[in-house]
Amino acid sequence: MDDSASRRSQRRLHRRQRWESLFSPWALAATGAAISGAYLFQHSLAVRAIMFLFFLGMAWLAGKKLSLVATLVVAAGITAANLLVPVGRVLAVLGPFRLTETALLDGLGKALVFEGLVHISKASILPGLRLPGRFGSLVASAFVYYDRIVEYKGSLKPATLMADADALMLRIWDDPPPEKESGQGPATEAAATGAAATGTASTVALVAAVLLSYLALFIKG
């Protein structure tokens, strides 16, 4: 990794730690779920696009890995797929292909929803999110095993993959049981130091974000 990539990675990690210290995982997840609902019901393409940019910014602030190229490629793919079936007024004709208005707007709308929901999730799902009950315990155990796999993954070689995978499974299997450790969700420094409680200012910000997303449903356009 060169110096600039290393610095970018450091900055991203710093943003991530700050984000995780501001919100409790459940408060943020509930906010993400509520905003997802509002976003799904948003029919204005312009408002949807603005909200998408907001979610993109939030995911960036959350220190998540983002790829604008991948986002654009996926959005273009979804839009192009929708253009394959012509619907509505013909905007242009390119050989046998007819570019139609309704298909284009539908495609853009679906692409924005698809990518917007991905970015809402990126911003609102923290590694420390714990589920209650037996299922929650099972998920927590799986994440403890996962941390061990990540720790030992260097022992996996392509040439001897099957034998290495078996040895890895045996090694993890024979380690002390996961109940001795804590945590659910992939380990990060912030998760390891404990989930943050959502402060007053953070709570106000989350409530405001939810209210704004639902108020935006009344915007015509």
Next chain:
Amino acid sequence: MAASTLPPTEPKKGAADVAALLGAFCFFLSAIEYMVPKPLPFMRLGIANLPLLLATDLLPLPWFLALALVKVFGMSVISGSLFSYVALFSLAGTLTAALVMWFVRRAFGSLVSAVGVSILGAVISNAVQMVIGSVLVFGEAVRFIAPPFLATGLVTGALLGVFAERFAKRSRWYARARRISDG
């Protein structure tokens, strides 16, 4: 699938431990798959289904379904896609494929190989995702996307099945887990 060596004693381990370890491998394989470039975000090679395939002979239905749900939830948390269509595609595809694979394995036993079970699971998972994709994302254009998507499932399903068959025959861990499931 048959285990090769008889295991030693296996204290204090149960179906929950098997499900948790296989769930962890689902996350790990999913993380590897996440790095592979693909034209559509939910268009996956399906390597994260390998632990599910191995589990068809190891876990009773409730634990098997719990493993499928752990896979979907954990992968969604790791990739940060819990509230997105990606998670919905994953949930529908995984649960349907899991149910079909488990029942086929239990109903037909060794009459259907791991390769057959794997192909069935992969194709059904992809078909379910295409149906949901047609409603939410692609509309009628899904008919252009479905053939390569289903063909991919066929190929990756076969390859995973071959790997699972061989792994189950040679793995010492699988033999020990099998002993737990046999009581």
